[in-house]
Amino acid sequence: MKVLEAKFVQDFITMCNDGWLQGWHERNGGNASYRIPEAEVESIREDLSFDAVWTPIGTDVPGLAGEFFLITGSGKFFQNVIRDPEASIAVIEVAENGSDYRIVWGLRDGGKPTSELPTHLMNHEVKKRVTNGQFRVIYHGHPVNLIAMTFILPLKDEIFTRELWEMMTECPVIFPEGVGVVPWMVPGGRAIGVETSKLMEEYNVAVWAHHGLFCASDTFDNCFGMFHAVEKAAEIYMKVASTGKPILSTIQPEGFRALAKDFDLTLPEKFLFEKEN
Ligand code: 2HA
Ligand code: ZN
Numbered sequence: 001m002k003v004l005e006a007k008f009v010q011d012f013i014t015m016c017n018d019g020w021l022q023g024w025h026e027r028n029g030g031n032a033s034y035r036i037p038e039a040e041v042e043s044i045r046e047d048l049s050f051d052a053v054w055t056p057i058g059t060d061v062p063g064l065a066g067e068f069f070l071i072t073g074s075g076k077f078f079q080n081v082i083r084d085p086e087a088s089i090a091v092i093e094v095a096e097n098g099s100d101y102r103i104v105w106g107l108r109d110g111g112k113p114t115s116e117l118p119t120h121l122m123n124h125e126v127k128k129r130v131t132n133g134q135f136r137v138i139y140h141g142h143p144v145n146l147i148a149m150t151f152i153l154p155l156k157d158e159i160f161t162r163e164l165w166e167m168m169t170e171c172p173v174i175f176p177e178g179v180g181v182v183p184w185m186v187p188g189g190r191a192i193g194v195e196t197s198k199l200m201e202e203y204n205v206a207v208w209a210h211h212g213l214f215c216a217s218d219t220f221d222n223c224f225g226m227f228h229a230v231e232k233a234a235e236i237y238m239k240v241a242s243t244g245k246p247i248l249s250t251i252q253p254e255g256f257r258a259l260a261k262d263f264d265l266t267l268p269e270k271f272l273f274e275k276e277n
Contacts, residue, residue, distance in 0.1 A: 001043055001044060001046070001047070002044070002047050003044045003047045003048070003091060003105050003106070004085060004086070006040065006043060006044050008034065008036065008040050008070070009044075009070060009085070011220050012032070012034055012070050012089070012220065013081055013082055013085050013089075014082075014220075015032065015139070015220045015223075015224050016032060016072065016078045016081040016082070016089075017078070017081060017082040018224060019032075019078055019139070019141055019224070019227075020078040020079045020081075020082075022141075022143075022228070022231075023143075023144065024078075024141030024142055024143045024212075024227075024231070025077070025078035025079065025141055025142065026142065027077060028074075028075050028076060028077050029078075029141065029142045029212075030072075030078055030139075030140050030141035030142060030212070031071070031072045031114035031115075031116050031120065031140050032071070032072050032137070032138065032139045032140065033069050033070065033071040033072070033114070033120045033121075033124065033137075033138050034069060034070040034071070034136055034137050034138075034220070035064075035067055035068075035069055035124050035128065035136040035137075036067075036068040036069060036070055036091070036136075037136070041068045044091070044105070047105060048091060048104040048105050049104060049105070050093075050102070050104055052102040052103045052104065053102065054095055054100035054101070054102050055100060055101060055102065055112070056099060056100055057094070057099055057100060057117060057118060057121055058117065058118040058189075058190055059099070059118040059121065059122055059190045059193060060098050060099045061094065061098050061099075061121045061122060061124070061125045062098035062125075063098070063125040063128060063129060064094045064098060064121055064124060064125050064128070065094060065095065065096045065097070065098045066093075066094065066095075066096055067093075067094050067124075068091060068092065068093050068094075068104070069091070069092050069094070069113075069120075069121075069124070070089060070090075070091055071089065071090055071091075071092055071113045071114060071117070071120065072088065072089050072113070072114050073087075073088055073089060073090055073106070073107050073111045073112065073113060073114065074111055074112050074113060074114050074115045074117075075111065075115075076088040076089070076111065078141075085106070086106055086108045087106075087107065087108045087109050088106075088107075089106050089107075090103050090104075090105060090106035090107045090111075090113055091103070091104050091105040091106055092104065092113055094121070101113070101117075115187070115188035116140060116187065116188055116192075116193075118189070118190045118193045119140075119188075119192055119193035119196055119197075119214075120138050120140075120193075121193075122190075122193040122194065122196070122197040123138055123193065123196055123197050123200050123214075123216060124136075124138060124216075125197070126197045126200045126201055127200060127216045130200075130201060131218070134218045135204075135216050135217060135218050136218060136219075137216065137217050137218070137219060137220055137222075137223040138214070138215070138216050138223070139214075139215050139216075139223045139224060139227055140208075140213065140214045140215075141212055141213060141227065142211070142212040142213075143212065143213055143227070143230075143231035143234065144231075144235075145231055145234035145235040145237070145238045146207060146212070146213050146230060146231050146234035147210065147211065147212060148234070148238050149163070149207075149234050149237055149238065150181075150207060150209040150210050150211075151210065152241065155181045155183050155207075155209050156181060157178060157179065157180050157181050157199075157203075158178075158270055158271055158273065160179050160181050160207055161175075161178035161179050161271045162271050162272075162273070162275075163237055164179060164230060164233040164234065164237070165233075165251070165256065165271065166250045166251050167233040167234075167236040167237050167240075168229070168232060168233045168236060169251065169259070170229065171229060171230075171233050172256060172259060172260070172265060172267055173259070173263055173265065174225070174226055174229045175203075175204060175205050175226060175229070175230070176260075176265045176266060176267055177202060177203050177204060177205075177268070178202075178203055178205075178268060178271050179203055179205040179206065179207055179230065180196075180199030180200075180202065180203040180205070180206045180207070181199075181206070181207045181209065182195050182196055182199065182206055182207065182208050182209060183209050184208075184209045184210045184211065185208070187208075187211060192208070196208075196214055200216060204216050204217060204226065205226060205230055213227055213230060213231065215227045215230070253272040253273070253274065256271075256272055257272065
């Protein structure tokens with residue numbers, strides 16, 4: 001079938017547009033990718049073309065040799081994905097050497113995959129390994145409240161996890177592993193990919209200080225939903241902080257332990273420290 005007729009492509013387009021509607025993607029901000037299962041690649045193979053030149057990814061991802069990805073384009077606007085998907089997104093193939101890729105569909109008017117391609121692929125490689133191939137979706141955007149939090153809190157996994165968990169009861173259920181924090185780094189290079197993929201061994205959420213949020217999950221819904229939950233908790237945090245009033249009550253460590261028991265979660269003790277008030 002045609003690429004645009006495939007359900008996974010339509011679902012990817014919808015996810016991008018939902019993110020645009022949430023306000024996470026000013027101009028060309030943000031990027032997303034999906035590691036396409038073999039059967040879905042076969043379903044669109046007749047609409048792919050394999051004459052483009054191989055191009056260096058900018059890093060090595062041997063664990064992704066031969067894999068296909070649906071991915072947003074560099075400099076393309078999320079806002080335009082739904083209006084003109086063929087010009088805004090691409091299907092790429094990773095070469096057997098694990099260090100080159102080629103475009104096999106999309107980016108009709110030219111261009112390349114997102115500037116964060118090395119980071120996306122390095123993180124897909126980690127997630128494929130640690131989830132036994134289950135995780136396929138990576139999503140990055142620039143949500144206002146989460147970014148605002150990175151200016152007023154110490155850039156530590158423990159602090160961000162604990163504050164986000166306290167803001168909304170469902171947060172520890174949605175991201176029981178917690179969140180990792182990457183200090184400010186130059187975007188688009190290999191270095192931010194290396195730092196993020198270290199965190200992705202353990203977490204599904206990485207906060208990029210003064211920049212945005214980076215999430216990985218199994219499905220489009222779960223990835224988007226996790227991103228949404230983190231940003232909503234951040235919004236509550238910023239609203240509370242903006243009042244300048246002291247916090248009079250919150251969820252305590254024993255509350256999280258009780259939640260973990262009833263919801264059958266493992267909440268790492270490193271996040272359940274006693275706070276000084
Ligand atoms: O502009 O968000 O991190 C795309 C980005 C780079
Ligand atoms: Zn960004």
